[in-house]
Amino acid sequence: MKGRRVSAKPTISDVAARAGVSKGLVSLALNDKPGVASATRLRILQAVEDLGFRASHAARALSSSKTGTLGLVLARRPEMLRADPFFPPFIAGLEQVIAPIGMALMLRFVSDVREEKQAYTELANGRVDGVFVTDLRQADPRPSLLAELRLPAVSLNRPSEDSRIPAVCLDDLPGVRTALDHLIALGHRRIAHVGGPQEYLHADRRRSAWAETLSAAGLPPGSWVESDFTAAGGARATAELLDAPHPPTAILYASDLMAVSGMAEAHRRGLSVPGDLSIVGFDDAELSAHLHPPLTTVRTDAFAWGQASASAMVALLGGGVVTDVQLPSASFILRGSTAPPP
Numbered sequence: 001m002k003g004r005r006v007s008a009k010p011t012i013s014d015v016a017a018r019a020g021v022s023k024g025l026v027s028l029a030l031n032d033k034p035g036v037a038s039a040t041r042l043r044i045l046q047a048v049e050d051l052g053f054r055a056s057h058a059a060r061a062l063s064s065s066k067t068g069t070l071g072l073v074l075a076r077r078p079e080m081l082r083a084d085p086f087f088p089p090f091i092a093g094l095e096q097v098i099a100p101i102g103m104a105l106m107l108r109f110v111s112d113v114r115e116e117k118q119a120y121t122e123l124a125n126g127r128v129d130g131v132f133v134t135d136l137r138q139a140d141p142r143p144s145l146l147a148e149l150r151l152p153a154v155s156l157n158r159p160s161e162d163s164r165i166p167a168v169c170l171d172d173l174p175g176v177r178t179a180l181d182h183l184i185a186l187g188h189r190r191i192a193h194v195g196g197p198q199e200y201l202h203a204d205r206r207r208s209a210w211a212e213t214l215s216a217a218g219l220p221p222g223s224w225v226e227s228d229f230t231a232a233g234g235a236r237a238t239a240e241l242l243d244a245p246h247p248p249t250a251i252l253y254a255s256d257l258m259a260v261s262g263m264a265e266a267h268r269r270g271l272s273v274p275g276d277l278s279i280v281g282f283d284d285a286e287l288s289a290h291l292h293p294p295l296t297t298v299r300t301d302a303f304a305w306g307q308a309s310a311s312a313m314v315a316l317l318g319g320g321v322v323t324d325v326q327l328p329s330a331s332f333i334l335r336g337s338t339a340p341p342p
Helices: 012-019 023-030 038-051 056-060 078-082 087-101 113-124 142-149 173-186 201-216 231-242 256-268 286-290 302-317
Strands: 069-074 104-109 130-133 153-156 167-169 191-195 224-226 250-253 278-280 297-299 331-333
Touching: 012 023, 012 038, 023 038, 038 087, 038 302, 069 087, 069 113, 087 104, 087 302, 104 113, 113 142, 130 142, 130 302, 142 153, 153 302, 167 302, 173 191, 173 201, 173 250, 173 278, 173 297, 173 331, 191 201, 191 231, 191 256, 201 224, 224 231, 231 250, 231 256, 250 256, 256 278, 256 286
Parallel strands: 069 104, 069 130, 130 153, 153 167, 191 224, 191 250, 250 278
Antiparallel strands: 297 331
């Protein structure tokens, strides 16, 4: 018996078959009608994306929207996006979901909290239909601000404050703890950490996991330097650690970019990686596997995070009840930049 052939131009029947639902349910979802469970709506929208469905039904799936545009406000310098290992694949994941249904992404860069508040206020004034909230901070004012502005939002992980914003969550701590367990098993006793700005919840969580893992292993507190996720910042932090009276034999970084610059600083001083110094990054940037030595790191799937965030936003704007989404945890990737201490 011949299998069902999908036509060159996908139809609503193709979407229904792909999602494992009826054509009627697809029609309800794409026309923003009640009676479709949130998880089912997400599955249908994923099928629309997978098949490249381009019918007018897809546009009507977001009939509650006014602009067809979503916002992403970043409190970072625009030039940092060039080398950042997270945001390019994250944005690509967003685009893979929203582009097939005719939506666009608007990026705004801000320099401080005042400018950030102004940016969200402007976006809420009919410029975007919803925003993605990243880089959650301690006592973050954005959840309450967005509630006041009545601007739909999806956050990456949960804020520390009470919030009704649905979150797409990825637990990075299992990967961090496994990386530290690996270094401890190799025999390292002086394990330092180069972290990100402590105002960020994820940077604070990783520092806490680092300190707690060392303590649980009976090791003394390690050296910690706060940096800014840039290559220059990573090099400065590494130099500070290596200039200490008792320098570390291993360093855990909060990003691959800082780890790569730390490796370069070690080489500049005539140190061998991993012979004299073991180095572990975070993010698993594409370049990390091709360094010499290849970088041991912690992997998160930023592209999948973008896809899931966009799917949650589309469901939210379609009137669905969107609950938090839990993605697979970060994983440890063993390569060549770690070895027993000298």
